[in-house]
Amino acid sequence: MQSNLPHLQSTFTTDCVIFGFHEGELKVLLIERNEYPFKGWWALPGFFVEHNETIDDAVKRILYEHTGLTGIYMEQLYTFGGLKRHPQGRIITVAYYALLRLDDLKSRPVPITDFARQAVWHPLNDLPELAFDHRHIIDKSMAKVRRKISYSPIAFELLPEKFTLTQLQQLYEAIWGRKLDKRNFRKKMLNYNILKELPEFQRGVSYRAARLYRLDKRKYARVFQNEMTFSRETNG
Amino acid sequence: MQSNLPHLQSTFTTDCVIFGFHEGELKVLLIERNEYPFKGWWALPGFFVEHNETIDDAVKRILYEHTGLTGIYMEQLYTFGGLKRHPQGRIITVAYYALLRLDDLKSRPVPITDFARQAVWHPLNDLPELAFDHRHIIDKSMAKVRRKISYSPIAFELLPEKFTLTQLQQLYEAIWGRKLDKRNFRKKMLNYNILKELPEFQRGVSYRAARLYRLDKRKYARVFQNEMTFSRETNG
DNA sequence: ATATAGTGTGTATTTATTACACTATGGTCA
DNA sequence: TGACCATAGTGTAATAAATACACACTATAT
Numbered sequence: 001m002q003s004n005l006p007h008l009q010s011t012f013t014t015d016c017v018i019f020g021f022h023e024g025e026l027k028v029l030l031i032e033r034n035e036y037p038f039k040g041w042w043a044l045p046g047f048f049v050e051h052n053e054t055i056d057d058a059v060k061r062i063l064y065e066h067t068g069l070t071g072i073y074m075e076q077l078y079t080f081g082g083l084k085r086h087p088q089g090r091i092i093t094v095a096y097y098a099l100l101r102l103d104d105l106k107s108r109p110v111p112i113t114d115f116a117r118q119a120v121w122h123p124l125n126d127l128p129e130l131a132f133d134h135r136h137i138i139d140k141s142m143a144k145v146r147r148k149i150s151y152s153p154i155a156f157e158l159l160p161e162k163f164t165l166t167q168l169q170q171l172y173e174a175i176w177g178r179k180l181d182k183r184n185f186r187k188k189m190l191n192y193n194i195l196k197e198l199p200e201f202q203r204g205v206s207y208r209a210a211r212l213y214r215l216d217k218r219k220y221a222r223v224f225q226n227e228m229t230f231s232r233e234t235n236g
Numbered sequence: 237m238q239s240n241l242p243h244l245q246s247t248f249t250t251d252c253v254i255f256g257f258h259e260g261e262l263k264v265l266l267i268e269r270n271e272y273p274f275k276g277w278w279a280l281p282g283f284f285v286e287h288n289e290t291i292d293d294a295v296k297r298i299l300y301e302h303t304g305l306t307g308i309y310m311e312q313l314y315t316f317g318g319l320k321r322h323p324q325g326r327i328i329t330v331a332y333y334a335l336l337r338l339d340d341l342k343s344r345p346v347p348i349t350d351f352a353r354q355a356v357w358h359p360l361n362d363l364p365e366l367a368f369d370h371r372h373i374i375d376k377s378m379a380k381v382r383r384k385i386s387y388s389p390i391a392f393e394l395l396p397e398k399f400t401l402t403q404l405q406q407l408y409e410a411i412w413g414r415k416l417d418k419r420n421f422r423k424k425m426l427n428y429n430i431l432k433e434l435p436e437f438q439r440g441v442s443y444r445a446a447r448l449y450r451l452d453k454r455k456y457a458r459v460f461q462n463e464m465t466f467s468r469e470t471n472g
Numbered sequence: 473a474t475a476t477a478g479t480g481t482g483t484a485t486t487t488a489t490t491a492c493a494c495t496a497t498g499g500t501c502a
Numbered sequence: 503t504g505a506c507c508a509t510a511g512t513g514t515a516a517t518a519a520a521t522a523c524a525c526a527c528t529a530t531a532t
Contacts, residue, residue, distance in 0.1 A: 181490080181492085183492085183493095184489075207498065207500095
């Protein structure tokens with residue numbers, strides 16, 4: 001290694017697809033851009049990565065600024081580098097997706113940043129037209145999540161700490177876009193032995209209250225290695 | 237969109253982990269760098285992406301320059317952006333991996349580029365010390381390939397057009413680092429119905445010649461959608 | 473002819489997946 | 503307080519897939 005090398009600098013952005021789950025529906029957090037290009041358009045939260053921060057840190061920054069939360073589950077998705085994707089020249093973007101317990105947030109107002117006029121949760125199957133190639137990025141994230149929940153317990157990142165089996169099933173159904181059989185789902189899920197049955201029940205419902213479960217962290221870790229295989233049953 | 241925006245430029249590299257399979261062993265193509273930084277070190281083939289080429293095209297360029305081949309199977313792996321990974325400042329690299337039929341190449345000499353003193357196939361489990369974070373990139377590629385061969389027929393990209401079932405099994409064994417049962421392997425593989433039995437046999441061996449197979453392209457496509465699930469059997 | 477080295481085959485057992493329908497419970501409302 | 507509503511919660515039989523396991527066959531070389 002030599003010392004008098006030219007100093008190069010790398011300019012790129014990161015965008016984050018933030019997924020939430022509420023009332024049986026998957027949602028994505030979108031901002032309305034308040035700057036050019038694409039001023040006034042809906043877009044994914046994201047911005048330029050600073051020279052002294054890692055990409056992961058930049059994404060954590062996006063997540064914190066838009067949700068006020070830290071420690072959110074996130075994973076790098078793909079890097080998009082199409083020549084035409086950004087009008088200011090070919091700017092690549094390193095896209096991430098994040099999974100969020102939406103109910104943690106429901107009291108909190110979504111903050112407004114300098115770049116965004118507003119930030120709004122949009123149902124995944126009713127998205128507005130989006131800036132850049134952001135629609136494509138969302139589609140690709142969704143494909144990844146759809147596959148990943150069959151071998152890793154990331155689904156729980158979208159649920160509250162305590163949840164019912166029905167909520168869990170609805171989440172799988174929302175992600176896979178397909179109904180699952182209740183008995184088979186419960187049998188299989190409980191067999192993985194990663195859930196802890198709580199001595200608590202749902203409250204405030206006008207029908208029989210369902211039992212609450214929580215993820216058992218110790219067993220969770222073990223399963224993460226072995227990889228579980230959720231079925232691809234086709235019944236309805 | 238406005239017109240008089242500043243023009244930004246994005247400087248980044250791409251590196252490619254090129255895998256080959258020969259005589260029951262997985263290999264990676266490494267170059268000996270002929271320029272700073274890390275002059276004289278072993279490294280992954282890769283270089284800066286030009287402003288007018290897509291990332292995929294840059295990788296195709298790497299592949300062509302190092303193998304003389306086009307149409308090689310390749311896939312984006314991950315983007316690495318650690319602050320310390322490059323001595324000339326934080327340069328991100330978009331890493332790809334590629335799978336190559338090594339025997340196509342065996343007559344061809346590996347070409348030398350301006351950047352590389354030589355390019356050599358190294359067995360995966362006996363790698364030299366590598367420049368940058370390239371060791372980490374290789375490990376991550378390998379993990380991806382290891383998972384991906386259980387649900388998609390990428391393994392065939394590493395085999396010659398016509399291959400024996402034993403070769404195919406050895407490839408799975410090399411990637412998974414684990415012995416498989418011959419009868420179970422054949423039964424399952426033939427059941428996917430993606431192989432075409434050829435009226436040809438191995439030649440030049442001093443023992444009973446094995447039958448040759450080839451991938452059936454039509455059925456291959458169908459399987460690619462449905463995703464197959466190779467087992468994770470544990471016997472030895 | 474025989475030694476060698478790898479090819480090729482079948483079955484029984486266990487485990488996982490699927491299909492399928494009724495009773496239990498808690499809350500609301502008349 | 504009893505009827506009603508909406509959802510919770512449960513079991514079994516049939517089918518399919520995964521596993522464990524061992525020996526006879528064949529082409530060639532000597």
